[in-house]
Amino acid sequence: MSELLKLENQLCHRFYTLSNAFTRAYRPLLRELDITYPQYVTLMALWETNNITIAELLERTAIDGGAMTLILKKLEDKQFLSIKKDESDKRVKRVVLTSKGIEQKQVAENVPKQMLCKLQGMSQEESIQLRHLLDKLSGCFDNSSD
Template identity: 40%
Template sequence: MKNLQQLKLDNQICFPVYALSKEIINRYRPLLDKLDVTYPQYLVLLVLWEHREQSVSQLGEKLYLDSGTLTPLLKRLEQKKLVIRERSKEDERIVKIKLTSEGENLQKIAASVPKQLFEDMKVPQEELMQLKKTIEKILTTLNQ
């Protein structure tokens, strides 16, 4: 009977993580609508704002996304004129992703998004940073 207790929703570790993730992404939506990007597109832009240029595989590693998921997402960002996709001159199998000037300019507008989200959560920043640290530790362990 004890094993059946593990099947209760209240005893699941993954469920509150899933529900919180969904809720946070929903809170991002109106903020990102103003930028005309989706949450996954925003994640790509965050990486590019930090690193300026990345290969598709580098983006995939950083965002835990495979190329099958990334490719259509990157095509849409290119259609919006926020990124350029081009093959590496050294190795044509490698596709490099770079920001356009429009993509760079969007960073200034997006700068307020994290602050707005933090304010919306109404949880002390120290607690959120501790949660982030714990989640990153689990992710690292699972991906070893």
Template identity: 45%
Template sequence: MSQTLPLDQQLCFALYSVSNAMVRLYRPLLQPFDLTYPQYVVLLALWQQDNISLGTLGRATLFDSGTLTPLVKKLEQKQLLQRVASQDDERVKQVVLTTKGRALQQKVSGVMQALRCQVAMDDEQLIQLREMARQLQQQISDVASCNVS
């Protein structure tokens, strides 16, 4: 009978713990803007491409609809975005930044630099880490799509 690896040798635990640590680093940086990290992710996606469907936003953020819908509703309550019916199909909701939401981009522009000061890896290491994480996520996504019957 085979044994499982100890916790400190598990890749899944290393990724989970570093993800939690990164979110904890963001928390005090986003708090002055009354944003959580997932809300920030939604806004980052919209600052990159505004006026997109909820489905497109979900694909960009990798949030499922059960996670994305409450985030969008909360950001709508904060008047940072609004959901509007698509002109092509009123059943489809478009997510559009408000003037306040667009203006917030400039206000939070220092968050990434402040976070960067807290991470003691050089730029090349961070780029390599990001690319490896993207590759792993893509491989996991590819396997998951193959398993769908």
């Protein structure tokens, strides 16, 4: 069998299993907020900068537009945010945190701390190095054409 086709040699499979592991690790931490990981990512972007356009939110989170529509609907149903037409251009929609969405930031502040406890086998330097390598790898895909 070709070494190229061995599962143990596939970088993509490691990312797949790691992605699933992260999702499983976040699930109990986000239960108190009653949100999913993609909803958490969306809220983190809004906690950084509230009242942004949907286009800006898509750019910040790198979440697919169709998925974002569903995420925003769920978060709106849970009263974390509202979607309003832009004052200067009615075609543009803005995402604005509600008072509940703003208040939940305090609850969410414990989530990164709890995740750090799960990563105790990795030093801070390794974590920073890994983040840089992942950004570099992501850039490889950003620069490639379909």
